[in-house]
Amino acid sequence: MNLETSYMGIKLRNPLIVSSSGLTDSIDKIKAAAEYGAGAVVLKSIFEEQINYQSGMLTKGSDYPEASDYIAYYTKTHSLDNYLKLIRSAKESAGIPIIPSINCVSADDWINFARNIQSAGADALEVNMFFMPVDKELKPVMAEKLYFDLVEKLRETLDIPFAIKLGQRFTNLLYLIDQLYNRGVNGVVLFNRFFEPDIDVNSMNIIPASVFSNADDKRNVLRWIGMASAVNDRISISASTGVRTGDDIVKYLLAGADTVQVCSVLYSEGYEYISELLASLKSWMKSKNYKRVDEFRAMLNYRNFKDYKKYERAQFMKYFSAYE
Ligand SMILES: Cc1cc2nc3c(=O)[nH]c(=O)nc-3n(C[C@H](O)[C@H](O)[C@H](O)COP(=O)(O)O)c2cc1C
Secondary structure: EEEEEEEOOOOOHHHHHHHHOOOHHHHHHHHHHHOOOOOEEEEEOOEHHHHHHHHHHOEEEEEEOHHHHHHHHHHHHHHHHHHHHHHHHHHHHHHOOOOOEEEEOOOOOHHHHHHHHHHOOOOOOOEEEEOOOOOOOHHHHHHHHHHHHHHHHHHHHHHHHHHEOOOOOOOHHHHHHHHHHOOOOOEEEEEEOOOEEEEEEEOOEEEEOOOOOOOOHHHHHHHHHHHHHHHHHEEEEEEEEEOOOOHHHHHHHOOOOOOEEEEHHHHHHOOHHHHHHHHHHHHHHHHHHOOOOOOOOOOOOOOOOHHHHHHHOOOOOOHHHOOO
């Protein structure tokens, strides 16, 4: 049985990718992911805010502006240098494609850093792009333009493929994906998971909601992968959110994903669960007599599934009427 998959033109031994998170922030963890069979890993993101924050803390209280500049520069270089070292050592020892990740909220510096990531030997880059629209005067078309401008700069800078990891909420996601493809983006990761606020009614404070996903979080993702893979079959799609079992991987592949990322479940089950997920995928393929992933990938997407209208149903009268 052959699980080989192509993602953004890179050959993977199987479609399972360990997502960007604390699970991929050191060489030992990356090696563990590879040993248990992951097809690739996305490294923990380097956060623009994290670096700025670190610099800000270190320079706080300094009376010497030139010293502050130096410290800020050093912190930034140091942190970024460690990241580049991690890429190099992962490339040397893990034996699977390594995809670093940048978490960006503005343009310039990060685009230059992307070039260093490429030089360090990364196979591809994942860019976690999110601009929180907090300005009611900002027209939606201008909010989207921020994404397009950044992507155009990145394409000019990089030779390696790159994917944009998107949030779930856009007015017209299919348009956005198409426009990203037209600007040279090789893949999209559907979807990212963000910090979400909750309210503690006792302390009357804003607190972070749980960062981990559950199986139900998968459903909206399934819809958009089913639609996006049908509308643009040239851009690679990586599913991310809510994988708990091997069947969840099968579902995303049937909906049209090229690869499937796994995160929360590995926090609870450990890296060894990667081999169980892959064994379960193989066992499903065997039960259906498939020898290669391409034989069934996208079989149930918005184009290939005969009752494709099911993907469009959001307000479904009959469905809700069943609950009286
Ligand atoms: C603890 C934790 C840390 C994460 N860190 C990052 C990160 O640095 N960069 C990123 O793009 N996504 C990050 N994510 C999001 C995951 O990569 C993934 O997209 C998300 O958790 C959905 O997948 P899941 O349902 O399998 O957990 C993180 C998620 C968790 C739970």
